[in-house]
Amino acid sequence: MIFEDLPTTPTSEELIDKAFSRAARAGKAKGGLEAQQSMLQTAANIISDNLENVVTAWPDFEYEDDVHPFYYELADAIVDVDKLRQSLSEVMWASRKAREIHEEYQPKLRKTDVDTARKHRKQAFARLADIVEQVDDELIYINKSRNDLRDLPEINPDEPTIVVAGYPNVGKSSFVNDVTNARGETASYPFTTRGIGLGHFERDHIRYQIVDTPGLLDRPPAERNEIESQAVSAIEHLADCMLVMIDPSAECGYPLASQLELRDSIAAQFEEVPVLTIANKVDRKDVWDESLTDELDADYTMSVETGEDVETVLEAAVEAVDYEPKLPFEG
Known part of the structure; x- marks a missing residue:
């Protein structure tokens, strides 16, 4: 059944904690400017990749090849497909913004002193956290939708x-x-x-x-x-x-x-x-x-x-x- 393998969607707090704790470990493995660069890259990648994975795990409701009309109508009766699609769109926006923040700040961490690099990295972290928090409601709704749909028993619309x-x-x-x-x-x-x-x-x-x-x-x-x-x-x-x-x-x-x-x-x-x-x-x-x-x-x-x-x-x-x-x- 198309909804049964949907993964759990993290909350904004869970994703931020995961990204920054992994970034801290990555920074400890290096030193100087390289540590600041590694921390930013790790945090941005984890946030962007996890948010993108939330979206790509779902079928594309616009295409009948992905979602049979039976399951589309069924899903819409249970979770409101339009709201779900909007939530997925917002989460994909946040994923792209995380990559843009990384691309904006990474050059600032190369040719400077460590203290200034640390200051820029903290600014980037604050913006990353803000982006994730902006889509917290969407993440919660996506996970609720996942829970409501994933345990639906399978009826095969392709069988007579x-x-x-x-x-x-x-x-x-x-x-x-x-x-x-x-x-x-x-x-x-x-x-x-x-x-x-x-x-x-x-x-x-x-x-x-x-x-x-x-x-x-x-x-x-x-x-x-x-x-x-x-x-x-x-x-x-x-x-x-x-x-x-x-x-x-x-x-x-x-x-x-x-x-x-x-x-x-x-x-x-x-x-x-x-x-x-x-x-x-x-x-x-x-x-x-x-x-x-x-x-x-x-x-x-x-x-x-x-x-x-x-x-x-x-x-x-x-x-x-x-x-x-x-x-x-x-x-």
């Missing part, structure tokens, strides 16, 4: 993906567990009340992801907060097929009419991908509301409880995805 939606208790997680190795496998995201169910299965040597998103696609859009809505936008970049699961028996606790309204809103939002309506709990037809059968207009029926037609639904989802792997020689 089936997303299961519908109200709670309609059988979504049972379906995901039944058709995949997902039992106990959940992905914790900051904007979900429960872990996202994530599983995998193979057909014709192709690996498929199947995802259940409790807390996001199990309620009407009007009930989602801004972060949740943006997370749903991220899922739009992920889904190759939507399975909207319906419980016609309404034993889930939600009237069939409400479930169908949610289905229609999901279909409207995910209009770029196939959306299949799946009526679960066909073994409970004795409590179906027959007056709404025509309105239900299910593409497929099944019972996760008994296993009836579960495989049929999965095969229909695979067919709807219509995934063709890219061959190496196609470029």
